Amino acid sequence: MASAKDIKKRIKGIKNIQQITRAMEMVAGAKLRRAQVLAESAKPYAEKIQSLMQNLGSSVSAFEHPLLTKRAENNVALILVTSDRGLCGAYNTNLFKKVQAYFRENQDKKISLFCIGKKGNDFFKHRNYDIRYYSPSDNKIMTLDKVNELVDKMINEYTNTFFDKVLIVFSKFVSVMNQIPTERPLLPVEKIEEKEDRRVDYIFEPGAQSLLEKLFPKYLENQLYNAIVESYASELAARLVSMKNATKSAGEMIDSLTLTYNKARQAGITKEILEIISGAEALKG
Amino acid sequence: MGDTGDVSYITTQKDMAEDKTFKLELIIPNEVVFSKDVISITAPGSEGCLGILPQHAPLITSLKEGQIKIQESQKSELLVSIREGFLEVLNDKVVILVDKTEIETRASLS
Numbered sequence: 001m002a003s004a005k006d007i008k009k010r011i012k013g014i015k016n017i018q019q020i021t022r023a024m025e026m027v028a029g030a031k032l033r034r035a036q037v038l039a040e041s042a043k044p045y046a047e048k049i050q051s052l053m054q055n056l057g058s059s060v061s062a063f064e065h066p067l068l069t070k071r072a073e074n075n076v077a078l079i080l081v082t083s084d085r086g087l088c089g090a091y092n093t094n095l096f097k098k099v100q101a102y103f104r105e106n107q108d109k110k111i112s113l114f115c116i117g118k119k120g121n122d123f124f125k126h127r128n129y130d131i132r133y134y135s136p137s138d139n140k141i142m143t144l145d146k147v148n149e150l151v152d153k154m155i156n157e158y159t160n161t162f163f164d165k166v167l168i169v170f171s172k173f174v175s176v177m178n179q180i181p182t183e184r185p186l187l188p189v190e191k192i193e194e195k196e197d198r199r200v201d202y203i204f205e206p207g208a209q210s211l212l213e214k215l216f217p218k219y220l221e222n223q224l225y226n227a228i229v230e231s232y233a234s235e236l237a238a239r240l241v242s243m244k245n246a247t248k249s250a251g252e253m254i255d256s257l258t259l260t261y262n263k264a265r266q267a268g269i270t271k272e273i274l275e276i277i278s279g280a281e282a283l284k285g
Numbered sequence: 286m287g288d289t290g291d292v293s294y295i296t297t298q299k300d301m302a303e304d305k306t307f308k309l310e311l312i313i314p315n316e317v318v319f320s321k322d323v324i325s326i327t328a329p330g331s332e333g334c335l336g337i338l339p340q341h342a343p344l345i346t347s348l349k350e351g352q353i354k355i356q357e358s359q360k361s362e363l364l365v366s367i368r369e370g371f372l373e374v375l376n377d378k379v380v381i382l383v384d385k386t387e388i389e390t391r392a393s394l395s
Contacts, residue, residue, distance in 0.1 A: 035309065041316045048312060048380055052371060144384070145315055200375060205332050205346035213372065214347050218382070225314055 004268060007261040011254055018250035024087065025243035032176070039173070039229050049222050052215060055200070057191055067155065067189050067216050071164040074161040075110050075133070077154065078102065079186070080124075081170040081228055081258040082117030083235040084136050089242030091171060091179065091235055092119045098181040099124075099169055114150070116142060116228065122133070142228060146219075151186075151221045158187045170227040171234035177241060179234035186223055190214060307339045307377040309355065311365065311386060319355070319365075325356050326379065327354040328372055335381060344374040351383065352389070364389040 080099055082092050099120075105113060112130050115121040117137035125131055133150065135142055157163050166187040172180045204211055309326060311319035327336045329351030348370045355363040370383030 038315065038382060042314060044317050045309070045314045045382060048373070048382055049371075052345065052373065052382070093296045148384075200343050202373075202375075203342055203344045203346075205330060205335075205344065208345075210347060211347055211371075212371075218371070218384075 001259075001266070004261055004264040007257055007264060011257050011261065014253050015259070018254070021246040021250060025240060025247060028236050028240040028243060031094050032233065032240055035229070035233040036229065039226075039233050042226060046222055046226055049215070049219050053212075055202060055217055056204075056208050056212045056215060059202070059204065060212060062282070065189075065213065066159050067187060068191065070188050071161070073106075073109060073161045073165045075112070075165075076106065077114060077166045079111050079116065079150075079154075079165040079166065079168045079224065079227075079229040080120045081113040081137060082115070082120035082123075083231075084118040084138055086119065087242065088235055088239035089245075091117050092117075092123070092240035094179075094181045095120065095169060095171060096123055098183065102167075102169070102183065103129075111227070117231075137228065137231070139228070139232060144225060147225050147228065148217075148221045151224055152217060154187060155217060155220065160262055163187070168224060168227045170231045171238075173230045173233045173237065176237045177189075179238055184223070184227065186220060191212045217222050297309070305339045307337075307341075307379060310378070310380045311353075312380065312382050313384065318388075319363075320358065324356040324358065325346060326356065329367075330372070330380070331369075339377060341374045341377075341379075343376075344372070346372050347382070348372055348381070374394055 078099065080095065082095055086092070099113075111134045113120075113124055114133040115124065115131055116135055120130060121134045135146060135150075154163070154166050158166060165185065167183050168186050169181065169183045172182040174180055306322035306324055309319065309321060309323045310317060325336060325338050327334060329349050331347045331349045335346070348367060349367070350368050353365045353367060355365065357363055366387040366389055367381075367383040368385050370381060372382075373380045
């Protein structure tokens with residue numbers, strides 16, 4: 001059995017760890033609330049741009065556009081949104097699994113990776129995947145302008161048939177306890193069907209077709225932006241939960257170690273008393 | 286007698302006309318910048334400058350870079366710089382979607 005002193009040292013160490021995890025839990029909680037507000041305030045724009053797409057899409061029925069045409073999927077671009085930092089449970093690992101599964105299922109295709117987030121970049125770089133783009137996912141670095149830049153590049157490469165399909169892999173925020181790694185097609189643009197009863201006769205200025213052409217990039221930019229915002233909330237939720245669990249396990253460990261420590265101390269005292277008594281007995285005799 | 290009645294009728298009509306407003310929402314990707322009842326707006330449409338008053342017909346148009354003039358009340362006016370975007374009018378509600386906005390001046394007309 002370890003000596004009482006060693007156990008005490010371990011207890012102290014674990015207490016330090018617990019303090020850190022508890023602080024991280026609290027920070028993640030505060031940041032998560034802010035991220036949820038951010039996701040919430042991004043909604044009006046997304047909803048409106050969606051309804052504009054519907055209205056315009058239904059007014060131009062037979063519409064041919066390079067971004068709408070489906071091609072044989074030989075070259076696929078995969079935009080992976082991960083976190084920059086670790087200690088967020090299985091958040092990144094789940095995303096990696098999703099991407100690796102996609103690679104396995106589509107071995108006949110040429111897949112290029114576009115990484116947003118340091119963790120994803122590190123993981124796939126280490127395994128020698130073809131990474132075409134990397135940016136940290138920190139929202140101070142991955143600003144709206146940069147998102148737009150990336151999407152414009154995607155549109156350009158799609159139009160020039162460098163890619164036949166563009167996918168986003170990100171973490172969908174369902175609740176604090178539940179985040180689902182999701183893949184969502186970005187290009188070609190999927191036509192949104194409109195319900196008939198909501199139809200309004202708009203005046204389009206200029207024509208609906210050229211409006212739609214202008215709307216496409218904005219719509220796609222918004223799709224990617226939303227995926228990033230949602231992933232950020234998911235990351236913080238995952239971190240909050242995993243840090244909560246870590247604090248709890250640390251507490252349990254401290255409890256059991258304290259018990260062992262007390263036992264060791266008791267054993268030490270008993271041994272000492274025994275030695276004194278037996279020494280006294282020997283002197284008597 | 287009848288005339289005075291008519292006059293008062295006209296003035297109330299006029300007062301109502303002055304108070305006529307419609308809802309304007311100015312939205313950028315990460316927030317709703319402006320959401321208020323306004324009297325009129327002037328926006329830089331891609332096909333030329335367009336002014337919008339209450340009861341405008343449903344319209345969807347693109348906007349080019351420029352300034353939107355928002356008449357909030359008889360007394361105050363707001364100038365907002367935008368990059369390109371979109372404008373939708375439906376049921377006396379105007380929604381403007383743009384990338385970035387910059388509220389320039391809050392001119393007060395006495």
